[in-house]
Amino acid sequence: MDRGVSVSLWCEEAEDDQSQDQGQTKAPAQGHNMGSSQVRAAWDPTVSGHRVIQRLLHVEERYMPSIFYITLIQRDPEQREELTKWALEVCCDCGCDEAVFPLSVSLMDRFLSASLSLPASPYCLAAGCILIASKLTECDSVTADTLCAAAEYSFQPSNLREMERVILATLRWDTAAVTPQDFLPHFLASVEQRGAGDTGESEGEWLSTLRRHSDTLSTMCVCDSRFLGAPPSLVAAASLNCALRGLSNRGPSQLALMTEALAELCQTDLAVLQCYSEMIEYALRQRLRSGHQQGPMEKDEEVENERPGTPTDMREIDF
Numbered sequence: 001m002d003r004g005v006s007v008s009l010w011c012e013e014a015e016d017d018q019s020q021d022q023g024q025t026k027a028p029a030q031g032h033n034m035g036s037s038q039v040r041a042a043w044d045p046t047v048s049g050h051r052v053i054q055r056l057l058h059v060e061e062r063y064m065p066s067i068f069y070i071t072l073i074q075r076d077p078e079q080r081e082e083l084t085k086w087a088l089e090v091c092c093d094c095g096c097d098e099a100v101f102p103l104s105v106s107l108m109d110r111f112l113s114a115s116l117s118l119p120a121s122p123y124c125l126a127a128g129c130i131l132i133a134s135k136l137t138e139c140d141s142v143t144a145d146t147l148c149a150a151a152e153y154s155f156q157p158s159n160l161r162e163m164e165r166v167i168l169a170t171l172r173w174d175t176a177a178v179t180p181q182d183f184l185p186h187f188l189a190s191v192e193q194r195g196a197g198d199t200g201e202s203e204g205e206w207l208s209t210l211r212r213h214s215d216t217l218s219t220m221c222v223c224d225s226r227f228l229g230a231p232p233s234l235v236a237a238a239s240l241n242c243a244l245r246g247l248s249n250r251g252p253s254q255l256a257l258m259t260e261a262l263a264e265l266c267q268t269d270l271a272v273l274q275c276y277s278e279m280i281e282y283a284l285r286q287r288l289r290s291g292h293q294q295g296p297m298e299k300d301e302e303v304e305n306e307r308p309g310t311p312t313d314m315r316e317i318d319f
Contacts, residue, residue, distance in 0.1 A: 053186050053233075056178055057267055060232050063106060063177035065113035070229045072116075077225035079122070083108065084223045087126045090150045094142050096134060098215055102179035102222045103133040107167065109228065110177070114170050119163065124155040128163035132175055180218040183236035184211065187265055191240070191258065206247070213243040217280055224283055230276060233266040238276035242284075245277075 073080050084105050091101040107129040112118070119125050127147040134141040144157040155163075168175065188211055217239035221227040227235055241259050263273040 049186070049189075053183070053265055056182055056186070057233055060178040063110065064231065065109045065228070067229070069109070069113035069116065073225050073228055079118075080225055081223060083122055083126045086123060087130055088219070088223065090127070090130060090142075090147065093150065094146060096130075096142065097138050099137045099179065099181050100130065100133045100142075101219065102181050103137065103177060104129040105222050106177040106179055107132060107171065107175060111167050111170050119166075121155050121159070121163075123151045124159055124163045125167070127151060127155070127160055128167050131160065131164055132167060136175060178232050180221070180232045180236035180239065181215065183233050183266070184214050184218065184240065187236060187240050187262060188214070190261065190265060191244070210240070210243050210247055213247065214240045217242055217284065220283060220287060221280060226279065226283070227276075231266075234268055234273065234276055237262040237266040237268070237273055238280055241273065241277045242280050 087104055087108075088101055091104070104126070108126060111125065111129070127150070131142060131144065131147060144160045147160060148155060148157055188207060191210070192207060214236070218235055221230070221235045221239065230238075241262055244258055245255060259273060259277075260270055263270045266273070
């Protein structure tokens with residue numbers, strides 16, 4: 001090895017699990033190795049910025065479902081929401097990476113948009129999309145046996161593998177779709193540069209909380225068919241905007257500047273971003289009410305007039 005090589009070129013990798021030896025001795029849960037250590041590269045600022053966002057904005061239109069499919073689903077959204085809720089539960093139970101769920105739903109929507117008909121086993125379709133998304137984004141992907149067990153063996157591994165081939169053939173192997181989670185790190189980097197924190201917490205802790213809340217809200221939008229026709233960039237920007245409102249202690253004028261910056265980043269009108277932010281806040285209030293997470297009934301009117309804060313993680317919302 002050349003000792004003259006700059007250390008800045010070394011990979012600064014970190015292990016999620018501090019005790020690698022313990023992770024190796026534990027048996028995988030439900031066929032998915034959740035206890036094993038995963039090596040991840042540190043965030044590289046050179047792969048962020050305006051150029052990367054522009055590329056994502058250009059590519060995201062390619063992975064949008066058809067207008068006809070969106071119209072049909074929004075008229076009768078119950079079955080899609082049931083499938084997305086099941087997919088979310090499976091991804092959470094298996095400890096999947098946060099990118100698996102939105103990508104699997106994107107694959108499912110694109111498949112249904114192309115075929116306009118549900119297969120004999122809709123849960124087999126959802127499981128096939130999770131399987132493909134997991135293979136694309138994780139080192140240790142979810143196994144077919146785990147997904148069959150999650151569906152109480154309403155289909156067999158052979159059926160799931162056949163469904164996987166059908167999905168890939170229908171989408172012509174173009175499966176690396178753009179999702180809101182692809183935009184969030186780049187939008188957050190811009191927020192960090194503009195110094196939107198100042199909450200009394202350490203900057204790293206505040207950004208981590210902001211990312212977690214934004215992920216929660218964007219996941220809620222993926223489940224909700226009302227946001228089906230929205231570009232991923234708009235969903236990400238509106239989710240981050242709502243999280244900023246709930247977490248930042250800055251004044252209205254400074255929050256308005258951040259909203260304008262997010263609208264500029266995702267190349268949308270400011271009024272459109274504000275409208276989707278209000279839609280997300282309204283959907284959040286609905287989810288919290290349906291999950292009986294609100295206070296007594298007499299506090300409902302007070303809650304209506306307050307700006308809702310974002311929950312800590314996805315488990316606090318009844319999807």
